Amino acid sequence: MLLTTVVLVLREMLEAALIVSVLLGWSVLHGRSRRWIGVALVTGIAGAAVYAVNAAAVSEWFDYVGMEVVNAAMQFAVCTALLVLAARPAARAATWPMLVAVSLAVVREGFEILLYLSGFVADRGAWSTVALGSALGAGIGISAGALLFYLVVGLRRVRALRVAELLIALFAGNMAAQGVLLLIQADWIPGGVQVWNTAGLLAEDSVLGQLLYALIGYEATPSIWQVTAYAGVFCLLFVFFLRRPTRADGNGSGP
């Protein structure tokens, strides 16, 4: 049970920690206050609690695929927030898209951890093991996030911005692909053909597979629609980021 808890909490934490550290790095690089992150985390955790309390009801919406629809909507909202962030060079340091992206990411991942933990409320004998496992999983997840944050902000500014842009574009593509997969699972959109099968080469349940899943959304057997959504959003963000701020935007990394 200890290992199960560590792995489960860590898996959820990694994905949230990634976007938190990259966007936090992003606002530091743009010389903004980091205060928004506190608001985003508190909002996200509160949202996760509300979602967990209402999970049973949501689950039965839309003929028992309510969670897929709600989760997909959240993934697409994160995606949209990141597109807004990148779309106008002048607005690249706006805090509200980052606030939306981080709080929704925390709702999604936090809700799953809370539902898992709720299973042990009545089982007093398991409390210490589950608490230790959660602390370990959360600790490793937060450390990984901190490492990434310092790696990004530690680079020279221009290179740091490029790395952050790349990570944001990958993350947004991943969110789009996950949203599409959820709608396929709910039968709201057709499954489409499987583009590749690399399960033999790199299994999704291997350590590297799990890590790559959290970092870039690695899938061993993706559908054509997942790949299309991923590539589409990634390229769109990439093109947006290529548009550099000019001095007229008043927010440039100008001279």
Place this chain on the structure above:
Amino acid sequence: MRKLLGVFGAICGATAVLAGPPEFQLEIRDHLFFPAELVVPANTKVRLLVINADPTAEEFESYELNREKIIPGGRKAVVFIGPLAPGEYPFFGEFFPKTAQGKVIAR
């Protein structure tokens, strides 16, 4: 005649929608899946109704099926899977993976 064909078409369409993909049931009890081996038709999309009879939440997860879904305690939920090539597709409960193990067999 065209009107008649139209009516016929509408009835066929409505039947197809109402019939939908074939449904299969899976129950979670004491952190175990029943049946642990679920046989489904190959190359057909299937509606999998998962009934969680436990008071605790469980997450139906399968790397092979590319599916991941939480079912709150005492509730049921639907997962669409396939169309699958003939073969075996293991799944497990992510919250209680030691006991909650099973596989879908597509024939």
